[in-house]
Amino acid sequence: MKKVIRTIGMTLALLMLIGQFTSCNNAKKAENATKKEEKTATNIIKKEEKVVHRSPIVFITGYDKKDDNFYTGARTFFKDKNFQIIEDAYSLEEIIEWLNTNATSNPYGEVHIVNKTNPWLGMNLETVVNGKKITSESLQESINEGNIPTLKNVITNDTKIIFHANQLAKNTALINNLKSTFITDKTPQIIASPYYNIFGGEFTNHYLAEPFYVFYPTANSPGKVDLSKEIARKYPNEKEVEWFAALTNEKERYVGEPYTLQYNVPIKLELDYHNSDNDIPSFTMEEEVMDWIANDEDLANKVRELNIPVEKFRWTWKVKNSKLTLKGMSTVLCVLKPITKPYGDLEHVKPDTTNKRLYAMK
Structure with missing residues (x-):
């Protein structure tokens, strides 16, 4: 009798162990299935979140005087690239207002701002309409007074604000103030060169x-x-x-x-x-x-x-x-x-804004 009871006890214990093992195995399978579903859902969300930026736009922020052809050359250069060109925006206020007013469901990708800057006198671009020309001091003053409009959520962290202005990259204070006017909940890249930008050259439409x-x-x-x-x-x-x-x-x-x-x-x-x-x-x-x-x-x-x-x-x-x-x-x-290639045929180096030897990215 004792032998029978012992046998029954061992059988029950074995059955319990089998049950526990099966339960753990099922739980593990369920956990793996859940992780797989979560991963699939994450991949779907990432695909849905893929951003399509707008085509590049260009602000021509001045006009030529006398025999100069800086802005005319820039207009021709970017027109040949089929970039959208915006004229008659001669202040930072007008640029930001245009970006806000003309926003679409697609955020801005590249925003080019062409300005013939004097390295000593600042940009030939007004802070606000009929306001002071932009220097680090005048722009900071306009920011403090709340005169610069706020940019809406029309950009991403991948948006590039590219300034084609003489030696602007060397003016760190001004670059930082300009950057602050374009920051939303996203922070775009501000790109400028430490060299002179030449448009409308005799041999090349744009070189440094x-x-x-x-x-x-x-x-x-x-x-x-x-x-x-x-x-x-x-x-x-x-x-x-x-x-x-x-x-x-x-x-x-x-x-x-x-x-x-x-x-x-x-x-x-x-x-x-x-x-x-x-x-x-x-x-x-x-x-x-x-x-x-x-x-x-x-x-x-x-x-x-x-x-x-x-x-x-x-x-x-x-x-x-x-x-x-x-x-x-x-x-x-x-x-x-002029910056030319150090080898091969004599020609200007292409002003590639991704080239860190030619442009600073802030």
């Missing part, structure tokens, strides 16, 4: 050029010979440019030939002595003005911000009531060396 600078007080040029010696001393490692020839050359006559652009950089310093115990200084010559600026830390810093020596300005001064106004004007000679 490396700049070299020399300055003199406006209307007081020491002559091209002395200037060529000065710029050679300033850039001793640049052996490929014949400086005198470049300074006397106004355009690229063959592919890669250096040439010179000329423009003026003004500065204005105002001091009010109405509530001051100091007397208004009296000057008889420019040298006295330059010495006085050099000995005033605030004024010296303002001049230094332009990265142009104080002696490279032609200074004038005026006193009206209790206000002293100093005005300086410097002429910039910018030698441009």
Whole structure:
């Protein structure tokens, strides 16, 4: 009898173990099935979330003056690419408003902004309609005052805002302020070059050029010979440019030939002595003005911000009531060396915005 009971007990125990094993096995199968379903559902969602961006658009933010063809060349270049071109937007406010107003279910992919920027004076683009030209300071001021419209959710993290503006990538403060105006719940890529953008060239519609600078007080040029010696001393490692020839050359006559652009950089310093115990200084010559600026830390810093020596300005001064106004004007000679391929046939390097040697991506 005891043997029978023992046998029955062992059988029951075995049956329980089999049941537990089967239950665990079924649970594991159910768990795997659930994971498989979740993975399938995730893949479906990912496929559904695949974003289709709009075709590239281009803002031509200025117009040509006199014999210049920068904007005309840019218009032709992007028209040949079949990019959508937007004209008559001459401020950041108008650009953002256009992006908001013309939004579709597809977010913007590439937004090109063409602007002929002066590296010393900032962008030739207004902050708001009829507002100040964009510099890092004027844009920050407009942002603080809430004058720049907010961009709607019309972009993704893959959207590229590409600025075709001279040496903009070197102005980190301005790049950061521009980026802040385009951020939504997504953060687009801001792309700009440390080089000059040339549109409408004789041999290529769009290429980049490396700049070299020399300055003199406006209307007081020491002559091209002395200037060529000065710029050679300033850039001793640049052996490929014949400086005198470049300074006397106004355009690229063959592919890669250096040439010179000329423009003026003004500065204005105002001091009010109405509530001051100091007397208004009296000057008889420019040298006295330059010495006085050099000995005033605030004024010296303002001049230094332009990265142009104080002696490279032609200074004038005026006193009206209790206000002293100093005005300086410097002429910039910018030698441009087109960026060409270092091997093979002589031709310009293609301005590829994905090339980190040519463009900075912020």
